[in-house]
Amino acid sequence: MTTTTAAPAKQRSVRSALGSLLSGNGALVGLLVLCLALYIATPAFLTGPNLVNIGIQASTIAVLAFGMTFVIVAGGIDLSVGSVAALSAMASAWIFTSAGLPGWMSIVAGLATGALAGAVSGLGVAFGRLPSFIATLAMLSVARGLTLVLSDGRPIATSDEVSFLGSRLGGVPVPILVLLVTGVIASFVLNRTVVGREMYAVGGNVEAARLSGIRVRKVLVTVFALAGVYAALAGMLLAGRLNSAQPQAASGYELDAIAAVVIGGASLAGGVGKVSGTLIGALVLAVIRNGLNLLNVSSFWQQVVIGLVIAIAVGIDVLRRKNTRH
Amino acid sequence: MTTTTAAPAKQRSVRSALGSLLSGNGALVGLLVLCLALYIATPAFLTGPNLVNIGIQASTIAVLAFGMTFVIVAGGIDLSVGSVAALSAMASAWIFTSAGLPGWMSIVAGLATGALAGAVSGLGVAFGRLPSFIATLAMLSVARGLTLVLSDGRPIATSDEVSFLGSRLGGVPVPILVLLVTGVIASFVLNRTVVGREMYAVGGNVEAARLSGIRVRKVLVTVFALAGVYAALAGMLLAGRLNSAQPQAASGYELDAIAAVVIGGASLAGGVGKVSGTLIGALVLAVIRNGLNLLNVSSFWQQVVIGLVIAIAVGIDVLRRKNTRH
């Protein structure tokens, strides 16, 4: 009995995870408006190769932001993802180049580094009772410092396995595949697993969650460790695209990742957020940057425009939600 | 009648504002431990000139963080303070050097620029209903872009009036004076004015504030405009010390300013925070950096140590508060 009902349930669950990833979402309108404007402004925008470019360029931030989604849903913030991405990629390259271990080990080492760094932040939040802002700000600094120590400030070449992450597989760029797979996994974790549902509860009302018997600390450590693993993957993706791990890689990406999550409709107060929204948020950012390059906007004015577009994209979403509410 | 009672009341209020600024506070223990450790580690630390150095070095972040305190108390966050500081300083220098207006006008123009930029963010939050993270992230980008546009990417010399902010007055460094005066003013605004108390209400429970008839939007615009003015002052302080407004000045300072406020015991959830705590937070950051320089810690390891010290300083505070609670 149980097995016969379990099998179709699993099929449905994967499909519905994909569905929820792609389903209509907050900033979607903002993204579409942006794309339409660029389509009108330049013929180079809506071409196959350019859309693929955007996908590749969005991948790093998107993967970071998927990990960030766990943290923000659980009511925290993770400022360390950029540094942890760099540290993990560097550790991965170092294991391969300096320690001379086999290539697949380099991927494992990278992911383990990310998980460890994330778990340390998580322990600081859960047991050290540090505000997540502080725990991860500390980790931002520590991880970047360790990256520099490990690399002595110089780029290190990556293993072929990591470089594969930046290559193409039968014409399809691997970063886009990684983006899709990690997105589906993140959506699945948030929607279908116990710990995922518990993240929403902890972020929504930590006291109510605690009184319901949810092990808040375990959830918090899991959340930050997951964000660390996602950061590691993003770091290796970036390193793979460049065939080298850079000491300053991904610095400042934390703000982009948080912005992607928030543009996607999550609340920094916790308890609200969807992976599909985060993906759209990351695409909004990638499309803006791509579009401004295509239009060859002066780099001074670019920053002005990026700021305005972010405000407008979220503004459209706010308006849209206000209208449907009442 | 009213005048006779008002006078002593005013005296008391200034005194008590100073008192509350200096009164025992969260991270104080962390700061003292840090100072003790440095005192033991190096004789160069506890010398008059070095302490003055620390005061000067803390001033920019402290002034930014005082402004940030308003925002965080009111439940928001302001990522734009670094950019707004740079823009204001640049506007001030531009008014003097390129537009050729008198020196005192350059200070006024700088402050007005900061107030305007802050107010725009505030309007976005209050009326555009943007999350403050997004509104100020947009402003971060826009203000930096405008700084570059205004300066064409080159530093501009400051007026004598602005340079005075970086000089000494009868042996006392002006940045330290500015730090003290702005701190007392911030403390006074938060504790003694109606709008200050309303900031706590809005940050503590925005719904209750609204239902009590507080004009939440007015409070929010005020809060961000104030943060903008403080950022402008910090920017001019920085420019004054360097005798020139730099296009990339103060970038990334927003995280330091937020860290100072949070180290000082404020909660990013809003409703909690003290100017005295913020000052201690800014001093913690300045002392760490100064100490690591004095100890000649390798710059790679410095970042690791800075991260650890931030975590420990806040950790001590958390422990201390836990102990007094029960």
Add this chain to the structure above:
Amino acid sequence: NRGGDAASGQQSVTLSLSTLSNPFFVDVRDGAQDAADELGLTLDVVDAQDDSATQADQVANAITGGAAGVIINAVDSDAAGAAVAPALSDDLPVIGVDRAVNGADITSLVSSDNVAGGKQAADALAAAIGEKGKVIVLQGVAGTSASRDRGQGFAEGIAAYPDIEVVATQTANFDRAEGLDVATNLLQSNPDVVGIFAENDEMALGAVQALGDRAGSDVFVVGFDGTDDGLAAVKAGTLVATIAQQPKELGKQAVQLMKQVLDGEQVAKDAPVPVQTVTEDNVTDFLQ
């Protein structure tokens, strides 16, 4: 007994670098460190992380910390003047390295000329593309003096070739990953580009990555700095040229000059270290 180091009896000198997360400045440090070890100086290296105010703070800390002299690699030339003023008024020798220190009478400046380097880059690129065609420029962090000077030199240099058109100028913040993304996007909107000038090797290598097989055959990339990776790319033919500064030489000469000053010798105000255009022909001279 300023700058005395109790343990070793050596004089200590502070080297304030604009950043240490760029291999170029790591090389400056290494050159300086080698020279210091050789000459019996203690070298305190501080990293300003590309922030002028941090640099000013660090110089102030060096003075109170008892340094005998300051070698400064300015984050920004104009801002550094104010930063070193207290050191100069304390009669400490101040030597600039790589970037000028404006508005202060420093002891000496060891530098390579970025504007001249930009011009050389323009010539190298023009030679590679046969003095005609469309090119794009990848800029460094907007507002930094390195970006300004190299960009200015390149613009002046390229103006001498009427058949070359700069079709796009975009920032990639001196970063390899951004260089890759921005170059990809610019190639999308300007498919007929034949040359790319990047204001540093990191961005140039990103652009090479974006070009893939086309690098060095259809599209020619010129970088700046002569980092290890950059030189390797020149050897591999993916980069046509890089404008090599000699970072280790910069660091070394700065320390040597400092030693001379501390020993009471007179030194020249300017100590130029040549920049060289490195192409396939001479790259082996630069690779160790």
Add this chain to the structure above:
Amino acid sequence: MTADPVLSLEHVTKKFGPVTVIDGVTVHVRPGHVQVLLGENGAGKSTLIKMMAGIYQPDGGRVVVDGRPVVLSDVRTAEALGIATIHQELNLVPTMSVAENIVLGRMPSRAGLLDRRAVRRTAREALARIGLDLDVDTPVGELGIARQQLVEIAKALSTKARILILDEPTAALTGDETDALFGVVEELRAASVGMVFISHHLEEIGRIGDSVSVLRDGALVAEVPATTDEDELVRLMVGRDITDHYPRRRDYDGPDEVLLQVDRLSSGDRLRDISLTARAGEVVGIAGLVGAGRTELLRAIAGADPYDSGVVRVAGRPVPRRGVPAAIDAGIGLVPEDRKAQGLVLDASVNDNIGYATLGSTARAGLADRRGQRDRARQMAERLRIRMSGIDQPVRDLSGGNQQKAVFARWTLAGSKVLLLDEPTRGVDVGARVEIYEAVNAITAAGGTVVMVSSDLPEVLGMSDRVLVMSGGRLAGELSREDATQDRVMALAVRDVDRQAEDHTNAATTEGTDR
């Protein structure tokens, strides 16, 4: 009845999205007159008064003040017209002091500067008016929910309004505080203040009201004098008779077993040396005044707060002092008193909220049982008659009483053997209350035990098999169902146990050192 209304809602309608929540309702507020609003949970009472307070604007109909139609565009406009509101859900800033909360939105000031002395004075006067003795500098967040409610009342009273709206002000109060509040209401009536009063305690209606508007599903079904007989009011309200308001039944016929045993539990000066037992099939009621330590006791047993000494046993086995999960594993469940702060994740759906305590236990291989969960939540919502637009509605949009039912549903679903209820029916209408009592009956019938803390004395007396009375952090006494009367309970609750307490503590210390 003769005076002209100061405030009227005329044929007002309110929609949330497609749902019509208020449909053409007319209500008048007259000076010196208490207009009662009566209706089931979710009938629309709070929505109606929010249209008087300037929080919602009607989609149809109009608001008339002093005979002139007005638009109450926000709270300030309403306040300017002399309308003050005590909301059902507390609207206080937990981090601010009692004094500042009372003057929030109208702080005494001169040229923008706060007049701190006037703030304290105003606050003390306001508290004195309802007989509350509190340090006005205490942060509100440190007060129990009942005192917070009193602060909220003081805040509204201090506005000197001519129209006062009271949305379930007595839900969190015990008899004494309710009496004090009603004393103030009488004063205000004499001062010609017009009032609107909402309560699910029917006996209060006759005591304080003048006339009653009965709402059902957002429509006005009747307007009757407040003297109307309670059964008749219930019939108007729920459309059926409720014969037994406290349908306690002891259907358990299994072995007599002590399920919960608390031995000498102490925690600071808030819980002193408490021992009690609860048997299978039994409901143990705990009565006491506000601040007696009842909530503390339940939280300690449930692992929500640490305690200094003592042992909690379930079915004879000690419960490890390792927080809530350990207590849940042992079979303990807690329905906390403050549904908003401790009970609910407001942005989450009704479905999610009902499922939190069973999320882990129903999962397979770490995957949440979503379908089973929905089925169970739907059943439970039906059984407790939670009024909602669907199981996926955010619990934030539910009416107060229905939110309470959602918390209750979570623990009923968890099937705890030892269920600790802290004010389980606060804000719940008479009909739904009976559903909750039936759920309690079902739990005890199945061999569980229920410990129920309530400030609603008739409820404690009506539903408990045994009544414990707490006072000053101690157990002041125990009464059997037969012996328990209001007077006896109150006598124990106010008994000065302090001296006795001291003796006890001394004895305990000596004993402790001897051992």
